[in-house]
Amino acid sequence: MSGVVFLILLLLGLPLAFTLIASGMVYFAQNPELPTAVAVQRMVAASQSFPLLAVPFFILAGHVMNCSGITKRLIHVSNLLVAWISGGLAHVTIVLSALMGGVSGSAIADAAMQARILGEPMQASGLSKGFSAATITVSALITACIPPSIGLILYGYMGNVSIGKLFLAGLIPGLLLTLVLMLVVYLQARKKGFAPTQANPPSFKQILEAINQSKWALLFPVLLIVTIRFGIFTPSEAGAFAVLYACVVGRFAYRELTLSDITTSLSESVSDIGMIMLIILASGVVGYAIAYEQLPVSLTLAVTQVTEQPQLILLMALAILLVVGVVMEGTITVLLLTPILVPLMQSVGVDPVHFGILMLIMVTLGGTTPPVGIAMYAVCNILRCSTTDYVKAAVPLFIAVLALVVVLALYPPLVLFIPELLF
Template sequence: MSIFLLFLILFVLLIIGVPVAVALGVSSLVFILIEGVPSVVVLHNMVNGINSFPLIAIPFFILAGHLMNTGGITNRIFAFARALVGWLPGGLGHVNVGASVVFAGMSGAAVADAGGLGNVEIKAMKDAGYDSDFSVGITAASSTIGPIIPPSLPLVIYGVVADTSIGQLFAAGLIPGLLMAFSLMIMVSWYAKIRNYPKDERFSLSNLWFAFKRAFLPLLTPIIIVVGISTGVFTPTEAAVAAVAYALCLGAFVYRSLSIASVLRVSQETIETTASILLIVASSTIFAWILTANQIADLFAHSLLGFTDNAVLILLIMTLLVLILGCFMETIAAITILVPVLLPVAVQIGIDPVHFGIIMILNLMLGLLTPPVGMVLYVLAKVSNTPFERCVIATAPFLIPLVVVLLLLTFIPSITMWLPNLIYR
């Protein structure tokens, strides 16, 4: 009965718009008071939940993304993507996807991609005569590549909760991220054909070389991070610090586009964002502890395995469950709550935790494109001055290629596991 009340209070609070961290904390506290659990348990679990060395990577990756954005590097990335793929039919749609792939190696967050590149991309597409729904839809869909291609904030959280190598998770995300980009570019080509969208500009080696030179140093960021982690030069956490140092050097000394005032401003924004993330982690840790202490994971596993022992069907059920809950829950909260419940079942049917992590994160990224939570949609509604409802409708067709990629990754593990197996095993 107490467990039922726990979930009932949580979902009611979420439905009426209470912040996720508060909803998790209040529902957990009510359960603890009803069960007579010592209140010190709450503080103990909250502190332990955020007392993790890998979590230090979160503020540094956020800061690196903000510094790249503020330092004018976003425009250089967009210009390079424009010279590289702008000559294709529906050119700016392809540029949108290409820029997100590059920026993914710097920010590691879908919302940062949508807020940073989104403003530049949507304005350029509208000025070129692209339909508003297409501009918003492809910008929203391409932003989900950010948390899949390393570095990735959700993968860091998953690695901590699942006690899985973050380096292997980063390696596993590279090919799926590129596959997502390829599928979206196919969708862009289809739109370009039926709506007769133009090519952005003629292909020119001289223009490509010029754009490449301007964007060369920012393009090194993901290479430095991935190579540094895979070769053991630094850990994923230390890679985040290296990314910040590199972004500061580019903005302050190379491009001279960062001032002391702008650095202080982005530092404050980073602190605010990090505080909200860690509060969610701390609150969801209590919630996850309650589920574990009451053996909810074991009950779920027994129920699911009692229903069927078919690994494919079980994986489909878990994928559908995460997909549905991702529409209603914030990504980090969903990871910290669902992983302790679902991962043991996945391991029991022979799914690698790294493979399951990529499937789970991509599932939750689709949740960012669907109401009622849909954080990317809210950001783009503000950036593009488009009503939220229109953003939802505009983004819906672009869910099709992303769902196809999700199914491919789910049932062909080698797509995800080839690179981490090559590097680490």
């Protein structure tokens, strides 16, 4: 009954947090042996986690970066490096996704931000609306696995997996995603006759000058990974450091961050943080119901009766995540399904770090596909692009991403090489 309530409220457009709370309370009402006070206790308990402090800090850091000049300089470096390739600004948005990481906490927010910044210039450079929208939306997949992805932090918290290992494990898949998407965009741009926005590649001197101007922005992800790997900061402390770093760089290095900007960043962050944390609290109630019903155990038994091959089970789980990701935002999918799927993966011998990277890519990909992809509609609305044009341009990108995910699933060392080397 609670599952039916959840689906009905979701289809009616009720905010996800309230949908979760309502369906969770229906479950408790159906089971009189469970005191309602337990639901409240689980909501409170869901917030009592030190690693969760990383979430609001990184979200605030993302907003401060946009105001401090860091994002602007990352766009400049990206443009210089790849605007001379066929497809021009389409490559810029891909490289920018790789440089930014998922600091906003949502691939949808990252895609929307890039659509507002690069959407019109991409079309003005000769790229079609559908091609521009598809590239911006699908490139947001990169932010799902490049640190400091909020999705990886939430997965690590819900699945009791090392966040430091997840950050390192996302580097190679993130780089491969970047290269694969750039290759597809290049081939499609040549096929459609889209000219580059710069006639010639940059000189070595120009690259050095751009890197020097943007060194503080480019140093951010390096410092993040190094400090977490060597135990200088926990992920939560790294989030606080990220906020301080963005403020110091914006105020004293780039001299662009003002008190008004900080106030605006705080205001916008409060809204984003409140939404995400309310979903996390609500997921505590649903998570308790999942554990009480022993759904992970039941799912494990059901799947292992079909096949005991770990790779087949992994591919089945990824297919399920793609379908779920179409109708639900990535954050809520991670919060709901991680407690169910991680025990299943561990029971058949799949490394939870390996699975976490693939899970984040698949749930994010779901948001970029029809019929209910949330990121797709967000970007198409901003660029005033029809869904038909978007889908036509996005199909080659979808095929390339799915092919890469299969390769990553069947060859775990591509994901686990760095964390196993450094931990």
